[in-house]
Every structure is written in C-alpha cells, then in structure tokens.
Amino acid sequence: MPFKETHSLLNNNDQESSYRLKKQYSKRYDKKFIILLITLAGLILFLLWIKIVQPNNFLSRGEFSSNIFNTSLQNTPPSKVPASATPKTTATISSIGNTTIFHYNFILTEGTISPDNYAQNGYLINGQSSPGPEIRIKKYSTLIVHITNKLKVGVTFHFHGIHQSKSFLSDGVPMVTQKIIPPGGTFTYEIDTWPQVGTFFYHAHTGLDIIWLYGPLNIEDDSNSQSFPAAYQYDEDRVFTLSGIYHESLTQIMTRITGPVHQYPAVASSIALNGRSYGLWGTKSNAAYKNTTGYYVTNVEQGKTYRFRFINAASDSLLCCNVTAHSFTVIETDGVYVDPIVTDHIVITPGQRYSVLIKMNQPIGNYHISCKQMESYGPLNGIGILHNDGASPPTDKMLREDRVGEEALPLDNWILDQLHPNVALGQIDLYKVPKNVDREFVIDAFEAVVGQQHIYLVNGHYFEEPIIPYFMQLKQGINITNPPQVFEILEGESIQIVFQNQRTDDFCFSHPWHIHGHSFHVVGHGANRYDPIVDGTRIQKDIADREQFQFRDSVTVYANQTLGDYTDGAFCGWTAVRFSAHNPGLWLGHCHVTPHLIMGKKFVIWEHSIEDPYLKELMTAKSNRQRVKAVF
Structure with missing residues (x-):
C-alpha cells in the first residue's frame, strides 16, 4: 500500500535532502501523497476536537457521558417557547443473556447554584444542580450506579421504592446496609429491578444531603402500547420532581436540629419544580443573584394526553398540586397501577409518587402547575408553567414574584381510600x-x-x-x-x-x-x-x-x-x-x-x-x- 511504502522509504532515507526525496518519487505518487497529508491533518483535527470540545460525549466500556446537554433550540417553531433545558446523563447499556444492564456514573461535587434566583453553595451530580440526572430504564433490567464522592462529607444513596430483591446491600442505608462513602471514595450499587415498573427516585440517605442530592428514577413498561387498556394510554410523559430550597447552609440547618438550643429548621424559602423556582430576595436581588430563566416551563400540544409523573423529594414539605383549569386522572401510586380515578388535584407527601393523565383540552394558553404547602405554612412559589404550543410566550409568568404571603392548606385523607390497585393488569409484585x-x-x-x-x-x-x-x-x-x-x-x-x-x-x-x-x-x-x-x-x-x-x-x-x-x-x-x-x-x-x-x-x-x-x-x-x- 502507498502509505506503507512511503513510511518505509522515509525511514530509509531520513538523511536525504528534500530535493533528492522529491526526485525519488514519481509524479504518480504526488497526488496520493497530498491526499494522505490532508487525511492525516483531518484526523489530527478530529482527535483534538474529541479531546478539547467533546471530552464527555464519547462512551467507552463501563464509562458514560457525564455532561451532555440537550438544549439545542434549532428548528423550534415560532409558536413554541423553549422548554426548560434538562441536562442529560447517558447510560451505558449492555446485556447478559436476556438481562439488560443500565450503567450510570455519578460524580458528586460542590458548586454555586441559584435555582430560585438566590445564589448559594450546593451539591452537584455530574455538574448538574438538583434534581440530578434522570435514571430511565426498562422493566426486567439490572441497574448499576457508580458513585464517586468528591464532596467534603460522606454520603450514601438510596433508590426509593425499589425493593432491592436479593440486593439489599445496595439499599444505601448508612451503618445498616453499607458503610458511608467517604470523601474521595467510591461505591457501586447493583440492583435487580425485576419485577417493578413505574415512578421512583433516588436520594442521598445521609444527614440533610437529600436537599441537594436527589433525582428521578423511572422504569418503563408497555403501558403506552396498544396492548394496554385505553384508560392508561398517553402520548408523552413528563417528570416533575418536587423539592424545597433553603437559604441556609446544611450545617446551619443541622445545628438547628441537633444543637443544644433546638430550633426546628426554617420553612423552605421556595418550593421547586424540577429544581426551579423564583423569588426576589431583598437586598440580594441584584445581577449576581438573578436567574432569568424563572419558573420551570414544559411545552405541550393541544389535543394530546400526557402522563405527568409527580415525585415528592422534599425533605419535609407535604404538598397539594394541581394544574389550573385541568383535571387529573390518577393511574399510579408509588410504582403500582391503580384503577383510574378523576380528581382536580393530588396530595403528595415526602417519599410519595403519583402518575396522572392530563388531557390538553383547554383553550390554548399558559397555565400554572402549582404545588402548595399543606398543614403548615410555606412559600407560594411552588410553580411551573404549562405552555401550549401556539400560545404567547409566558415571560411575565416565568419571572413573577409569588411570595405575596404564606398559607397552610388543610390536610385530609383526600381520595386515598379510593386508590385501589388494578388487579386485572396482572402486576407481578402485587x-x-x-x-x-x-x-x-x-x-x-x-x-x-x-x-x-x-x-x-x-x-x-x-x-x-x-x-x-x-x-x-x-x-x-x-x-x-x-x-x-x-x-x-x-x-x-x-x-x-x-x-x-x-x-x-x-x-x-x-x-x-x-x-x-x-x-x-x-x-x-x-x-x-x-x-x-x-x-x-x-x-x-x-x-x-x-x-x-x-x-x-x-x-x-x-x-x-x-x-x-x-x-x-x-x-x-x-x-x-x-x-x-x-x-x-x-x-x-x-x-x-x-x-x-x-x-x-x-x-x-x-x-x-x-x-x-x-x-x-x-x-x-x-x-x-x-x-x-x-x-x-
């Protein structure tokens, strides 16, 4: 081959002058030599691009992309407001026999964040502020999550709602099922998720770390296929992870709880939907503290049915959630399909999850997704925005101050006694x-x-x-x-x-x-x-x-x-x-x-x-x- 010949000749004549080399090659090689140089230059540029521009976007065996952002606004119709960008962490997928294995790699670090327009130090997963990357896997699969702890504190992770059948050592309870992962340490969780499906989440199970370290975990099944009853079918799904944001450090909050002068932790400054909220915070409402993105926005299309997965990952907030002018059909509680039941709101307490179907059958516009504190007073800025394609941009709603007052909604049994599991679906774990x-x-x-x-x-x-x-x-x-x-x-x-x-x-x-x-x-x-x-x-x-x-x-x-x-x-x-x-x-x-x-x-x-x-x-x-x- 010409490349081998050229390489050999160059090695044998490395003392020759440039002139003698040119004479040695016939003209028929000149064109191929130029092509070779261009190819080599292109290869070098490509390798540099991988090294410098895209260090995390290429997967190798047992590794994953830790910082892939799906935020492109190209080809966005003029009528569509860009939905709130959600960073993506990609799993490595392999299989053994009939078992599919999803492998995620989480790196924990600290950084400055301002999810509600207030800048403070918080914990990050793969450079992403809470909620952390969504884990989305298929039923009957095995989940592998490798934690690298670069924080200054020890942590463990719990996979909430996952039964950990035959894998209790991956349940993530400090001093019960494992030792704490020390600063600089690593730990690998290995979980057989069979036979569970539905909506779950993961969170730190050490101290108050759940405030910053949590994220959705969803196990997909065939509920959206034609083989499933029509009452459970939908066009697309959306995940809404709910949490509280505090304007105190975790150390300050812990001192309130365990210090010699006990003070119950201050009420959350904000209720966040998918890690986003908004407020004006007195003297700190300057440019350094402003998050101009405001409340979380989700785009929907008129006439479609959506599955909204609500997850309460808050450390202490009992919440009531609704979407203005829309009704819910509850189809899932804590990973179990229930007989569908219609309601205008859900009551969701810490650790609980609900899937509801919502039909986009109201006039095209912008609607509030609202979550308010129940039983005790709390902030009023637990808001997201449902934006219909074709509606005017909801800019005024995204940056509106919603801390006019605080209120406590009464807490009761809601429709809990009517939420019966659907036995006809043959749910294996029921x-x-x-x-x-x-x-x-x-x-x-x-x-x-x-x-x-x-x-x-x-x-x-x-x-x-x-x-x-x-x-x-x-x-x-x-x-x-x-x-x-x-x-x-x-x-x-x-x-x-x-x-x-x-x-x-x-x-x-x-x-x-x-x-x-x-x-x-x-x-x-x-x-x-x-x-x-x-x-x-x-x-x-x-x-x-x-x-x-x-x-x-x-x-x-x-x-x-x-x-x-x-x-x-x-x-x-x-x-x-x-x-x-x-x-x-x-x-x-x-x-x-x-x-x-x-x-x-x-x-x-x-x-x-x-x-x-x-x-x-x-x-x-x-x-x-x-x-x-x-x-x-």
Whole structure:
C-alpha cells in the first residue's frame, strides 16, 4: 500500500535532502501523497476536537457521558417557547443473556447554584444542580450506579421504592446496609429491578444531603402500547420532581436540629419544580443573584394526553398540586397501577409518587402547575408553567414574584381510600392483603428532650447508630435483634405495623412513613390511640368485607384527634399497614420528614428465613453481582 511504502522509504532515507526525496518519487505518487497529508491533518483535527470540545460525549466500556446537554433550540417553531433545558446523563447499556444492564456514573461535587434566583453553595451530580440526572430504564433490567464522592462529607444513596430483591446491600442505608462513602471514595450499587415498573427516585440517605442530592428514577413498561387498556394510554410523559430550597447552609440547618438550643429548621424559602423556582430576595436581588430563566416551563400540544409523573423529594414539605383549569386522572401510586380515578388535584407527601393523565383540552394558553404547602405554612412559589404550543410566550409568568404571603392548606385523607390497585393488569409484585397477622408492631414515636437535645423516641427508645454496621455484624454471626430498634421477622410471615401519632409542643402533625424493601396494604386508620382489640377487630372485619386497599411504600399518618386532650404526648391518630414478608434483608422504616429521621424516628427490620438467619446466601450471592463484574 502507498502509505506503507512511503513510511518505509522515509525511514530509509531520513538523511536525504528534500530535493533528492522529491526526485525519488514519481509524479504518480504526488497526488496520493497530498491526499494522505490532508487525511492525516483531518484526523489530527478530529482527535483534538474529541479531546478539547467533546471530552464527555464519547462512551467507552463501563464509562458514560457525564455532561451532555440537550438544549439545542434549532428548528423550534415560532409558536413554541423553549422548554426548560434538562441536562442529560447517558447510560451505558449492555446485556447478559436476556438481562439488560443500565450503567450510570455519578460524580458528586460542590458548586454555586441559584435555582430560585438566590445564589448559594450546593451539591452537584455530574455538574448538574438538583434534581440530578434522570435514571430511565426498562422493566426486567439490572441497574448499576457508580458513585464517586468528591464532596467534603460522606454520603450514601438510596433508590426509593425499589425493593432491592436479593440486593439489599445496595439499599444505601448508612451503618445498616453499607458503610458511608467517604470523601474521595467510591461505591457501586447493583440492583435487580425485576419485577417493578413505574415512578421512583433516588436520594442521598445521609444527614440533610437529600436537599441537594436527589433525582428521578423511572422504569418503563408497555403501558403506552396498544396492548394496554385505553384508560392508561398517553402520548408523552413528563417528570416533575418536587423539592424545597433553603437559604441556609446544611450545617446551619443541622445545628438547628441537633444543637443544644433546638430550633426546628426554617420553612423552605421556595418550593421547586424540577429544581426551579423564583423569588426576589431583598437586598440580594441584584445581577449576581438573578436567574432569568424563572419558573420551570414544559411545552405541550393541544389535543394530546400526557402522563405527568409527580415525585415528592422534599425533605419535609407535604404538598397539594394541581394544574389550573385541568383535571387529573390518577393511574399510579408509588410504582403500582391503580384503577383510574378523576380528581382536580393530588396530595403528595415526602417519599410519595403519583402518575396522572392530563388531557390538553383547554383553550390554548399558559397555565400554572402549582404545588402548595399543606398543614403548615410555606412559600407560594411552588410553580411551573404549562405552555401550549401556539400560545404567547409566558415571560411575565416565568419571572413573577409569588411570595405575596404564606398559607397552610388543610390536610385530609383526600381520595386515598379510593386508590385501589388494578388487579386485572396482572402486576407481578402485587399480592392480596394477608387475611391474618403473625406479628404486629406498634411504632409509637414521641419527640422528647434529653439533656438539651430534642430527639425522637420510638416506643420509649432512642435509636443509637451501631458502631459496627448491621450487615457486618450479621457476617460475623451476631444476633442483632434489639426491639424496638431492630425487629426480627421470618420470611413467609404476615406483618402488621401500626404507626401511632402523638402531640408535640401542643401540636399534632401528620407524618409520612416509608418502609424500605416492601410495598404494603394500608388496612386501617383512626383517631386518638390505637386499640389492638377494638381497632384490630375492625381492621379484620374490613379485610373480610373487601380486598381492595391502598398498596404502596410510603404512607401518611394523619393528625386525627377527637378527645380534646391537648397535652404534650397526647395520642392523635394512627395508621396500620400490612405486608407479606417475602424479601429477606435489612430494611429501614422511618419518617420521611428528614429532620425527624435525623432525630431518631426510625427502626430496622431484620427479615430472614429459618435456614439462613444471617443472610449468608445474599451476602455471597452469585446473581447480579458476579454477572455485572463479568461485563464491567
């Protein structure tokens, strides 16, 4: 070949003059030589472009693009306002047999952000402020998330609502299922998501880090195909991750919670939709603090039906959400399809998720997507904008000051008792409510003052973090049973947990509870104090009369008091959930108001079979862990 010949000749005549080289080559090679030089120059320029301009846009085995932004406005029709740009992180996809593996790489750093027009320091995932990159995978797949922690604090990540079947060591609970990922450290989460589908999210499970470290996780199925019932079909979907923004550092907020002079954390300055809100902040409303993009905008087309996935990732905000002049059809709660039911709003507490269908059948225009605080006062700027193609640009709405006042919407049971799972769809992870109970635990949580510190006691006990992580204790054959901190249950048993509310400082608030590793049936709720004889009998009668109850992984225990006892510690409402123990592992149960979790409002479930009490089979599993290592 000419290239080889030229290369050989150049090597043999490297002492010749330029003139003699030219004479040695015939004219027939001159044209090819010029073409070769042009080709080499083009190749060098291409490699430089990869190195300098596009360092993150090319994938290699086991790696991914950490900073790909899908923000191009080319070919945008004049009638369409550019939707709020969402950075994209691309997964590496591979397969082993029939199993598809999605591999994400998250790098945690610090940076200056201004999601609501107020600049402050926050945490970033792949250079992106919250919410972090969306994880979107297919059903029956394996999810791999590799964390590189470049923060100054240790973290762990939890994949909220994912049952972690046979992969509890990837549940992300510090000192329970793993050690904390130290600054400069890495950790790889390996999760078999089968058989779950629907709307989930991930978030940090250390301290207050959830305020900045969270993002959506959606598992797609065929619900949008013609084979699915028409009542569940839609044209496109949109994700709305809800959160609170605070104008205090995490250190300041933590001092409020755990310091010698306890102060409950300040109310969120903003409620954000997909990490965006807006406000004018007094003397700080200068150019350095302005985020001219304003509220989050989503474009829609007239006549289409959209699936809106709402995720409440807020650390303590119980929210009511609606879209002006539009109705919702609820089709999913916490990863479970429900019988469709029409409503004009949703009530969504921390940890909960809803999918609703919304038809674009109103006059073309701009409409508010509004989320307001419930039960306690909060900001009024929890706003996004639904923009119909063809409507005038919503510039005035995007930058409008919406902190005129603060209000508290009343919190009640909404339509919760009507949200029944659709059994006709054959949802694999849905099972009938257990008729009887093998074990019942009452979780009676009360806020108390010990010394100068405010803490939560569960059944009179303060949760003490283990010195040796519980999973490591099991590896050493240590019996970790220690009620009410660690409850032991056996695989195959039917479990009922009753969450009991009590008054604190003359107030009774509602509390969202989440149990890792399980979805459960919400079988009862009532006022004042739970009575195992009276209320237990009523629950059994309800189960005998009907089989349809809420089936979810995050439940709200509503404030419900009728006795007029306003003393500190008075009982003020309860909720009972029931589930089948079929998922061995170590599972945390906790209040999803993050300050309450920090104060000790939590417990651990140690679930195992009789044959394998120390979960040795799962600790040394040859399932997804070895399969993944074979690929990456």
